[in-house]
Amino acid sequence: MTSRDDLPGALVSVTSSTAPASASASVPAPPAYPGPAAGPYAVFSSFRYAAKTSGLVRGLRIMLDVNQRDGFDCPGCAWPDPTGHVEAAAAHRATFEFCENGARAIAHEADARRADAAFFAAHDIATLREKTDHWLEQQGRLVHPMLKRPDSDRYEPIGWDDAFALVGNTLKSLPSPDQAVFYTSGRASNEAAFLYQLLVRAYGTNNLPDCSNMCHESSGRGLGTTLGIGKGTVQLADFERADCIFVIGQNPGTNHPRMLSTLQAARARGCAIVVINPLRERGLEHFAHPQKGAGMVGIGAPIATHWVRVKLNGDVALLKGLMKAVLDEDRAKGGVVDRAFVAAHTTGYDALVADLDATTWDDVEAESGVDRKTIEELGRLYARAERTIACWAMGITQHENGVDNVRAIVNLLLLRGNIGREGAGVCPVRGHSNVQGDRTMGIVEVPQEPFLRALDEACGIDSPRHHGHDVVHAIEAFERGEARVFVALGGNLVAAAPDTPRVEVALQKATLTVSVATKLNRTHLAGGATSLILPCLSRSERDEQAAGPQFVTVENSMGVVHRSEGRLPPASLSLKSEVAIVAGLAAATLGDLPKVRWSALVDDYARVRDLIAAVVPGFADYNRRVAAADGFLLPNGARDRTWATADGKAHFSVVSLPRRALEPGQLLLQTLRSHDQFNTTIYELNDRYRGVYGRRDVLFVGTDDLRARGLSAGDVVDVTSHFAGVQRTVRGLTVVVCEQPRGCVAGYFPELNPLVPLEQNARESHTPASKSIVVTLTAAARPSHGASP
Numbered sequence: 001m002t003s004r005d006d007l008p009g010a011l012v013s014v015t016s017s018t019a020p021a022s023a024s025a026s027v028p029a030p031p032a033y034p035g036p037a038a039g040p041y042a043v044f045s046s047f048r049y050a051a052k053t054s055g056l057v058r059g060l061r062i063m064l065d066v067n068q069r070d071g072f073d074c075p076g077c078a079w080p081d082p083t084g085h086v087e088a089a090a091a092h093r094a095t096f097e098f099c100e101n102g103a104r105a106i107a108h109e110a111d112a113r114r115a116d117a118a119f120f121a122a123h124d125i126a127t128l129r130e131k132t133d134h135w136l137e138q139q140g141r142l143v144h145p146m147l148k149r150p151d152s153d154r155y156e157p158i159g160w161d162d163a164f165a166l167v168g169n170t171l172k173s174l175p176s177p178d179q180a181v182f183y184t185s186g187r188a189s190n191e192a193a194f195l196y197q198l199l200v201r202a203y204g205t206n207n208l209p210d211c212s213n214m215c216h217e218s219s220g221r222g223l224g225t226t227l228g229i230g231k232g233t234v235q236l237a238d239f240e241r242a243d244c245i246f247v248i249g250q251n252p253g254t255n256h257p258r259m260l261s262t263l264q265a266a267r268a269r270g271c272a273i274v275v276i277n278p279l280r281e282r283g284l285e286h287f288a289h290p291q292k293g294a295g296m297v298g299i300g301a302p303i304a305t306h307w308v309r310v311k312l313n314g315d316v317a318l319l320k321g322l323m324k325a326v327l328d329e330d331r332a333k334g335g336v337v338d339r340a341f342v343a344a345h346t347t348g349y350d351a352l353v354a355d356l357d358a359t360t361w362d363d364v365e366a367e368s369g370v371d372r373k374t375i376e377e378l379g380r381l382y383a384r385a386e387r388t389i390a391c392w393a394m395g396i397t398q399h400e401n402g403v404d405n406v407r408a409i410v411n412l413l414l415l416r417g418n419i420g421r422e423g424a425g426v427c428p429v430r431g432h433s434n435v436q437g438d439r440t441m442g443i444v445e446v447p448q449e450p451f452l453r454a455l456d457e458a459c460g461i462d463s464p465r466h467h468g469h470d471v472v473h474a475i476e477a478f479e480r481g482e483a484r485v486f487v488a489l490g491g492n493l494v495a496a497a498p499d500t501p502r503v504e505v506a507l508q509k510a511t512l513t514v515s516v517a518t519k520l521n522r523t524h525l526a527g528g529a530t531s532l533i534l535p536c537l538s539r540s541e542r543d544e545q546a547a548g549p550q551f552v553t554v555e556n557s558m559g560v561v562h563r564s565e566g567r568l569p570p571a572s573l574s575l576k577s578e579v580a581i582v583a584g585l586a587a588a589t590l591g592d593l594p595k596v597r598w599s600a601l602v603d604d605y606a607r608v609r610d611l612i613a614a615v616v617p618g619f620a621d622y623n624r625r626v627a628a629a630d631g632f633l634l635p636n637g638a639r640d641r642t643w644a645t646a647d648g649k650a651h652f653s654v655v656s657l658p659r660r661a662l663e664p665g666q667l668l669l670q671t672l673r674s675h676d677q678f679n680t681t682i683y684e685l686n687d688r689y690r691g692v693y694g695r696r697d698v699l700f701v702g703t704d705d706l707r708a709r710g711l712s713a714g715d716v717v718d719v720t721s722h723f724a725g726v727q728r729t730v731r732g733l734t735v736v737v738c739e740q741p742r743g744c745v746a747g748y749f750p751e752l753n754p755l756v757p758l759e760q761n762a763r764e765s766h767t768p769a770s771k772s773i774v775v776t777l778t779a780a781a782r783p784s785h786g787a788s789p
Helices: 039-052 056-065 100-109 117-122 125-129 133-137 160-173 190-203 217-227 258-268 315-333 339-345 349-358 361-368 372-384 402-415 435-440 449-459 471-480 500-507 578-590 598-603 605-615 622-626 703-708
Strands: 003-006 011-015 146-148 180-184 244-248 272-276 286-288 306-308 388-392 425-428 485-489 512-517 530-535 552-555 560-564 667-672 698-701 716-723 726-737 744-748 773-779
Touching: 039 056, 039 100, 056 100, 160 485, 160 512, 160 530, 160 578, 180 190, 180 471, 190 435, 190 449, 190 485, 190 552, 190 578, 190 605, 217 402, 217 425, 244 258, 258 272, 258 286, 272 372, 306 372, 315 349, 315 361, 315 372, 315 402, 339 402, 361 372, 388 402, 402 425, 435 552, 449 605, 471 500, 485 578, 512 578, 560 622, 578 598, 598 605, 605 622, 703 726
Parallel strands: 011 726, 180 485, 244 272, 244 388, 272 306, 388 425, 485 512, 512 530, 667 744, 698 726
Antiparallel strands: 003 011, 146 530, 552 560, 667 773, 698 744, 716 726, 716 773
């Protein structure tokens, strides 16, 4: 249960209560996890969760299909599957081509339990709002369209035609299309995403916020302005050739476990693995591949060769220090900076050098929390490496200077020509399996003119040219009453967004909220006057249309587009596919377009792909190419050293040192995921690599900061964030010892999202600064308490 009390003044209070009632109020410092990450326990954990949700037989069936060439794509992350695009050695796929979290994700969606009409009849919305997010999703699959009327306290069944008509009539009644907001989750397929943005633009708005706004938007902006493309430049085969890999602000062991096998193989052949992160995460210490002989019996091997425990938001300072060390090596010995590459392919080098020379080592050490000797040693390591890859995730992007963090990484790589050649490049590691594909399909609030012209020509529409709302600005529009309708193609915006209580209140001002989903979540309970839940097929389920069984396509983190086809019987005959739901909404709102007949697109998804081929660059002959076993690789100019910038060059950037002067007693908080979690979906209440079991109401604090405050492990504290004169408080968190740089603490997402100010977001990208929250701790006025079942 999460209770929310609006307190006087500018203070918001939230009481954390994610632990069961039996949880002890006194928790000792957890012991270090004794075994390697993954290994046999991960296999056991996967099958145990499948037995609980989908059932063992059904669970095993989908595990044999996931990430196979003739199966479906795992929704759990966007790490690529082995393909033959670059070389045959990279093409082998294991019988079980998934990780522990992927197994949980597919078992979660293949749940044999049902949140049906009887469930909603027995539970009013007020009762459901008192439940935890974990409880809500454990009630099973949604199987019938559900409606909450303005004068009702609960959901009731509604037919599909009536649901579509309700949405269409409401949208047509709005004075302006810009009063509607259309959110997208990264789980939507290319086909569904393309039709969705077509519906939205034909309707007349570019209000297309998506989950990328809250995670890798900073990567897209930083890479787009420096390299001319907002995507990574590497393939899996590049990891086989790199001799140095930086892993920055990322925890692959929990968030992208399949990446660990790639890193382990690189380490085994002598590649340096440099991990830069405030926390020392078990997955990068020791990994047992559960499908290799030694790993099957729990014998692991180390991954990281170097650990750098940087302060929260100390990455720019550290990267500047590394670049200073590279320049010093070049001045002393020559041949370190790739001057031929710099001269032929870049601009801004002299300004960067002047900025680095003006940056003092005292400032680098103070802001990074890392000593000069360590930084210089790493700088020499990088200078010796012939091919370097830099990987990163939310630890880089979720800061006010998140875009500059990405630019600083690009600077480091450009100095030695480590972009646009084998074994080197940038690798932003994304979460949702098709979040990158959705952006390629046009899910963006600031579309490019060439895309709009092609869309208009292919579909016979006149797309709007003005900019739409991203997530932050969409929430603010609902707060002001300017937005009236919210439609979500997947996702759980209320739980995922910052400033949770504000988001709930904002959405409740809407006239209509519509959610396409597989399971019940918090957003469905914070709806407008009228609310709709439209249940859809999952990735693993068979999709039968008039032309026969259908498949969809997705794009992974490395720009490979491939097919995904489910084979399980649908959880209910009442379910529709995402493509069919989007087309149904479009037909009810717009009718057929001059060149688009919605029902024909639903009958045969190949027609959707033909339309995509006519609009989106790189998708020519889409249907033939995606029929290949491994799909096809999209063009990437930066990978070929063709820079789609205004001057045709890659850009060095002058990036300022972020400075955060904390007042006495203040700390910097980052939110993060537990191991038993995917984004806002909480599978179980454990985080075994950090020694936490059966609860989520915890705060990770280092020994020095505990001593400075007279606190001990097991103490219960209230955490208050401070931004622009406003305080927000989450109450009743139990302290768990977890070593990290002094002045830094951590806690779970989404439980600590109420501490994250909506207005504190990254410059240019507006990504919430969830890794840079200024907080203070006070002894709790009352002990932590448990969740209501």
